[in-house]
Amino acid sequence: MEEELKRALNEQAFGIMKYETVSSSPMKATARVVLIENDAILVSLTSRGFQLHHPTESPMDPDSDAENVFETLEQLLINVSPKFEAAHRSALQAKLQSLGSPDGA
Numbered sequence: 001m002e003e004e005l006k007r008a009l010n011e012q013a014f015g016i017m018k019y020e021t022v023s024s025s026p027m028k029a030t031a032r033v034v035l036i037e038n039d040a041i042l043v044s045l046t047s048r049g050f051q052l053h054h055p056t057e058s059p060m061d062p063d064s065d066a067e068n069v070f071e072t073l074e075q076l077l078i079n080v081s082p083k084f085e086a087a088h089r090s091a092l093q094a095k096l097q098s099l100g101s102p103d104g105a
Contacts (some may be wrong), residue, residue, distance in 0.1 A: 001029035005045040008073040009033065015077060015087040036083035043076065050076045 002024035009019045009031060017034040022042070024030070030044040030053070042053040049069040070076040077084040 001026065001045050005029040005031055005043075008045070008050075009043075012073055012077060012084075012088075014091045015081070015084040035077075035081045036087060037081060039081075041080060043073070045073075052076055052080060 002021055005024075006021065009016065015036060017036060017038065019031045019033045021029065021031050028044055028046045030042055032040055033043050034040050044051045044053060049071050050073050051069055068079075070079070074088065078088065
């Protein structure tokens, strides 16, 4: 789970300041993520999907599963960070423009 969570966070690097893994098991990985707004959140990945946790929860407590489960990290971040949504939109526009350029760069 930890590698999958890191991969997802790296893919969204344009829209977050930093992250660090705080706990990991075969069934659940959790990272502390600092948003563009400079707010810190806890994000877990389980077989159910991505979950947002309150910073005071124990991320490895199996009873602390969040009510809202997101299929993608992108959906979770859009839900909690207006600046992430703007950065995501800008990144998509830049990618589309590069695809439309003659050299593809």
